[in-house]
Amino acid sequence: MSTEFIIPGAAGPGSQPQDEDGQTLDYMEMPREMVTFDLPIAPEPEDTVGMEAGKAKLNELARILASYQIGAPAPVLELTGMEPKDVGLINQILGEGEVSMVGGGRLQVQEAVFAGVWRVLHFDDQGGLQRDTIEVGAWPDTVRDQVFVGASETCAQAEEPLPASVFNAPALLSEIADKVATRNPGDIAHSINLSLLPHTEEDLQYLAEKLGVGGTIVLSRGYGNCRVSSTRTNGVWWVQYYNAQDAIILNSIEIVDVPAVVCAAQEDIDDSAERLAEVMEIYE
Structure with a gap:
């Protein structure tokens, strides 16, 4: 199964700069549909x-x-x-x-x-x-209670030999591992802004493989479109913001109980x- 599909946008459109020739790679379209309730119409x-x-x-x-x-x-x-x-x-x-x-x-x-x-x-x-x-x-406590059930309490580390074109993922995994090991419930979020760091497509794919894919996905429309995905590493989330063209404008990893964008x-x-x-x- 494609990493781009499971963790939408982590390695999809907008996450990487254009090639020197001005062309961009094509990726599987991000799944955006979710069944929701109707808008309120208060009856008489x-x-x-x-x-x-x-x-x-x-x-x-x-x-x-x-x-x-x-x-x-x-x-x-x-x-x-x-x-x-x-x-x-x-x-x-x-x-x-x-x-x-x-x-x-x-x-x-x-x-x-x-x-x-x-x-x-x-x-x-x-x-x-x-x-x-x-x-x-x-x-919801119901989501909180199940989101990281069965997740790893430690962050997997890079292994030699590294796949081709993987350069910065090992250092990021070390940083994540350190924060996961020292994090206590209620701690403020530690955010790694991938949009500001040099990385390759293969770096993102390697990170996704090592962190694992969780079962919780959150869509927030409060301040633009935001997608939050849990991982299989306890307390680690992908947080991605999109513009009107569904291109990523912020791609980050947060180590926290739950990202603030989700919470009231x-x-x-x-x-x-x-x-x-x-x-x-x-x-x-």
């Missing part, structure tokens, strides 16, 4: 008659938001088994926010328009929906609490 109160369970769940969510503090365990609201009309109301009110995630084929996550509110769909091995939940937090902040949670409470007032 008279159109929600009979959806009391859905409104009660949204009011419960508003109360949770009003008291939630970042760092506390993520509260979980269970939607599994609710009537479709109630779930439909919840989907309409929550809408689609800036961040989407997939986790290992079993999780699909969509941030609501209320930052810090996450719709989490849990699937079985056959692709059937097992659970439908809402989580409140900086990012406390002020986001507080704002979401206020806005959801305002929305639900019309249904009282």
Whole structure:
């Protein structure tokens, strides 16, 4: 399987300068599609008659938001088994926010328009929906708990002989290994900006092979298009920003619990609490 495809953009269009003759290499197109929820369309109160369970769940969510503090365990609201009309109301009110995630084929996550509110769909091995939940937090604990399960606690190092055209990957792997070995949960991110460092296409491919390919992919549209991919090395992420032409403008590796671009902040949670409470007032 192609490294460019699994870690989108790490070795794709925009990651390398043009050749001297002005030509660029062609690569497999980056996969960008992800199923998301519809944009919010708040129904009129008279159109929600009979959806009391859905409104009660949204009011419960508003109360949770009003008291939630970042760092506390993520509260979980269970939607599994609710009537479709109630779930439909919840989907309409929550809408689609800036961040989407997939986790290992079993999780699909969509941030609501209320930052810090996450719709989490849990699937079985056959692709059937097992659970439908809402989580409140900086990012979903469900994803956090599984993202690096089975990942290596140490970073693999370069081996001799090196593949052709691999020059700077060994030094980068040494730096990553040092940071992985000394990192503690909650530490600030250590970022390696590959866009500012000399490297070859083969360097990036070698790095991807040594770090391994994780199962969690995050798309964020908050400040331009950003794609965050986990690796099979504990605490190590690829973070890539794209311009409107899908060319990479920033390609980096971050050693951190989770990159900040993925997370909601406390002020986001507080704002979401206020806005959801305002929305639900019309249904009282």
